[in-house]
Amino acid sequence: MLYEEAEANKSTKRGEALLHSPTNIAHRMSEKEPPPYGAQHRQDALWEGGNGELPPLWHQFETSDVIYYQDDTFTMASSKRPLPGVRLDYRGQLVDPECEWHISPLGRSYFVNHNTQTTSWRKPKPGRPAGSLTPEHIIEGHSRCIWSLAYLKASCNVMSTSEDGSIRQWKRDGEPVGKSWDGDGGAVQSIAVHLDDTVVVSGSVDGRLRLWDVKEGSMVGNPWEGHDDAVVCLDWSPNAMEIASGSQDGTIRRWNPDTGRQIAPPIKTSHGWVEAVKYSPQGDKFISSGDIDGAICVWSRDGKLLIKIKGHNDIVSSLYWSKDGAHIFSGSFDYTIRKWRAIDGKELVVLQGHTNGVTSLCLTPNGSHIVSASDDYSVRIWDLKTNQQVGEPLLHDDQPSTVAISPDGKSIASAGLDKKIYVWSLEAALERHQNADDDNAKLKGRPAQPRIVRQPIPNTGGSAKYISSLIIQVVVQLRLQIHPF
Numbered sequence: 001m002l003y004e005e006a007e008a009n010k011s012t013k014r015g016e017a018l019l020h021s022p023t024n025i026a027h028r029m030s031e032k033e034p035p036p037y038g039a040q041h042r043q044d045a046l047w048e049g050g051n052g053e054l055p056p057l058w059h060q061f062e063t064s065d066v067i068y069y070q071d072d073t074f075t076m077a078s079s080k081r082p083l084p085g086v087r088l089d090y091r092g093q094l095v096d097p098e099c100e101w102h103i104s105p106l107g108r109s110y111f112v113n114h115n116t117q118t119t120s121w122r123k124p125k126p127g128r129p130a131g132s133l134t135p136e137h138i139i140e141g142h143s144r145c146i147w148s149l150a151y152l153k154a155s156c157n158v159m160s161t162s163e164d165g166s167i168r169q170w171k172r173d174g175e176p177v178g179k180s181w182d183g184d185g186g187a188v189q190s191i192a193v194h195l196d197d198t199v200v201v202s203g204s205v206d207g208r209l210r211l212w213d214v215k216e217g218s219m220v221g222n223p224w225e226g227h228d229d230a231v232v233c234l235d236w237s238p239n240a241m242e243i244a245s246g247s248q249d250g251t252i253r254r255w256n257p258d259t260g261r262q263i264a265p266p267i268k269t270s271h272g273w274v275e276a277v278k279y280s281p282q283g284d285k286f287i288s289s290g291d292i293d294g295a296i297c298v299w300s301r302d303g304k305l306l307i308k309i310k311g312h313n314d315i316v317s318s319l320y321w322s323k324d325g326a327h328i329f330s331g332s333f334d335y336t337i338r339k340w341r342a343i344d345g346k347e348l349v350v351l352q353g354h355t356n357g358v359t360s361l362c363l364t365p366n367g368s369h370i371v372s373a374s375d376d377y378s379v380r381i382w383d384l385k386t387n388q389q390v391g392e393p394l395l396h397d398d399q400p401s402t403v404a405i406s407p408d409g410k411s412i413a414s415a416g417l418d419k420k421i422y423v424w425s426l427e428a429a430l431e432r433h434q435n436a437d438d439d440n441a442k443l444k445g446r447p448a449q450p451r452i453v454r455q456p457i458p459n460t461g462g463s464a465k466y467i468s469s470l471i472i473q474v475v476v477q478l479r480l481q482i483h484p485f
Helices: 003-008 025-029 426-443 470-482
Strands: 058-063 066-071 076-078 099-103 109-113 118-120 137-140 146-151 158-162 166-170 188-193 199-204 209-213 218-224 231-236 243-247 251-256 274-279 285-290 296-300 305-309 316-321 327-332 337-341 347-351 358-363 369-374 378-383 388-395 400-405 411-416 420-425
Touching: 146 400, 146 411, 146 420, 158 188, 158 420, 166 188, 199 231, 199 243, 231 274, 243 274, 243 285, 251 274, 285 316, 296 327, 327 358, 369 400, 369 411, 369 426, 378 400, 378 411, 378 426, 388 426, 411 426, 420 426
Parallel strands: 146 188, 188 231, 274 316, 316 358, 358 400
Antiparallel strands: 058 066, 066 076, 099 109, 109 118, 137 420, 146 158, 158 166, 188 199, 199 209, 209 218, 231 243, 243 251, 274 285, 285 296, 296 305, 316 327, 327 337, 337 347, 358 369, 369 378, 378 388, 400 411, 411 420
16 A cells, blocks of 8 residues: 555546446345355356356446446455456455455355355454453444444434435434435435534435435435535534535535535545545634545635645545644544644654554544544544553444444444444443553552543534545555555
């Protein structure tokens, strides 16, 4: 993963996904068992159309002049054309390095485990250490991967958006609130909540924004048009007078939420695909990042570039401001989280611990901790006073793409490719870490540190943002294939 490669890809052509209509699904699903371990296949496909066609439930797309092939069942992409006998995964894509991704002669993905010398239709999951913290609730209901989460402030209900084209609202215990919202715009990749919880704005792969009435569960007016590609990220200004959107068309656009019209010319960024956009707490500037140059751009409110911060050497997928607006936090596919001084872009802290790309960040309401999600199948909590990870990773069954913290500071919600929302107790994670610190102090023969009585975190609001789009997976895949570890 080299910055020079990202720079070289700046001017390459980006193509839209070319959808392939599934065929012969019943024939494919008739396979009861995957091919046995050690099976040798001729590279002749037995699905309809053979080698000249993609398997059922796959599609292809192009980025950086490279064609990729995605199995929509797992939301996994490969630069190698799916054929029996061809290993499809890239290094680090699967949580178990001794596993491989293959496709059966009838076109169904399966996984080979060299440790156990077995095969399975199921994607490998990480092992959970004994005694590790488990979710308070696991919420199921979406039929495809979940791209974005956001909390409502008053109720602490969580909103979710999905590749299945729907937006849903859930209580903390997983009970659905009302029916799903469907806007006919395809996959919904981003969502942001108004300060008073009355409306939310969503962004979809059709390049349109949609405003929704939370109480009625219905769309307000018509979709907002302007972007030429998928809307990846959204943010409300602190005074709720405007909305910023970032898109795979490389632009940032700002909107009047009352009219659905743009309030300024679009900003053409150097990011390639805009992965994150975030207003400062004071509303006098905003920041953005993307998938090509590894840079963070600080913009004035009128759209003038103030600072371009460089330091990451890969995609910057997520951004957050400190509560006072003095610092910027960024998460990247170089596996790190970094803290920057906002006024001049000076790097202050590098948090390391993730073993794969960071896909999402959020800050606790009291500003004491930052929480990150990563393609290493984990969510991690970081103490911003010590700049150390708090406790053990919170493990998913698949790669999480988004994380959010409840406005009351009690819960973490995370979700991703396995279509589930995991609700974790932030209080339990911090308490467990404090207990471990006390035990370690006693074992070392010195007095334990005074117990910290954690007061309830004030209801100052919280949010989550979409971080992971398909380009993140495939660009990193290309880099790893060109420059393996």
